Amino acid sequence: MTHFNEIFVDVDAYQPPSKWEERFNNLQVWLIVALLLVGGWFFKDWMMDQFRFLALAEGQPAIPYPVQWQQQPTEAVTLQVVDPASESPFPARETVAVQNAPKSDFTMTWPEQRALQLSDYKEVERRLVKLADERQALWLLYTYVSDVGTTPAASVAPVVVVQAQDVVFEITNDQGQKQWVVITLAADSHEWNQEWPTFRRILEKLGVPVL
Numbered sequence: 001m002t003h004f005n006e007i008f009v010d011v012d013a014y015q016p017p018s019k020w021e022e023r024f025n026n027l028q029v030w031l032i033v034a035l036l037l038v039g040g041w042f043f044k045d046w047m048m049d050q051f052r053f054l055a056l057a058e059g060q061p062a063i064p065y066p067v068q069w070q071q072q073p074t075e076a077v078t079l080q081v082v083d084p085a086s087e088s089p090f091p092a093r094e095t096v097a098v099q100n101a102p103k104s105d106f107t108m109t110w111p112e113q114r115a116l117q118l119s120d121y122k123e124v125e126r127r128l129v130k131l132a133d134e135r136q137a138l139w140l141l142y143t144y145v146s147d148v149g150t151t152p153a154a155s156v157a158p159v160v161v162v163q164a165q166d167v168v169f170e171i172t173n174d175q176g177q178k179q180w181v182v183i184t185l186a187a188d189s190h191e192w193n194q195e196w197p198t199f200r201r202i203l204e205k206l207g208v209p210v211l
Helices: 019-048 106-116 192-206
Strands: 051-055 062-066 079-082 093-100 118-129 136-147 157-170 178-188
Touching: 051 192, 062 079, 062 093, 062 192, 106 118, 106 136, 106 178, 136 178, 157 192, 178 192
Parallel strands: none
Antiparallel strands: 051 062, 079 093, 093 178, 118 136, 136 157, 157 178
16 A cells, blocks of 8 residues: 655655764754844844934934834923833833923033932932033932832832933023923833843934043
């Protein structure tokens, strides 16, 4: 009786692959897997360097934000995007806030405002820097404690220690009014290291020196 596979293959003429052929075939498979992994790594790195830009006004700096991060609309700020890959109840985020400027020096006043706004605020470092257009800005590094609200699975609101940095500079809007632009990059302190490459790229695109 003729088996089904014998209709298409001459069983008598079939020769099993030699050990060398088996090794060559296995090598081909591993080579393909390696190429896929390397390609995936380069694609991930390419995606990390892709940004959209928030236009403030003509002649003012455009604010970069990661193309793969999700927008999270809120009335409190002009823009907020969060990292969808973050596993923290406080996902890593970038926010941009534009506010009317009081009659004071933002390099001195803004850290005082932050201290009043945030719980357990602790300033780590501050520096005066210049943006890509030579505009003076304040760079502020700090930590604080965030109560991110209760979740359906928890009766007590989780508390997260947040590490953040602000880049603050002054602009003049179309009506001739001075405003402060506050760019905040923040993450759960446990996720800061993994989010830092993205934050660093944002700072570099703004022209802020990265130490």
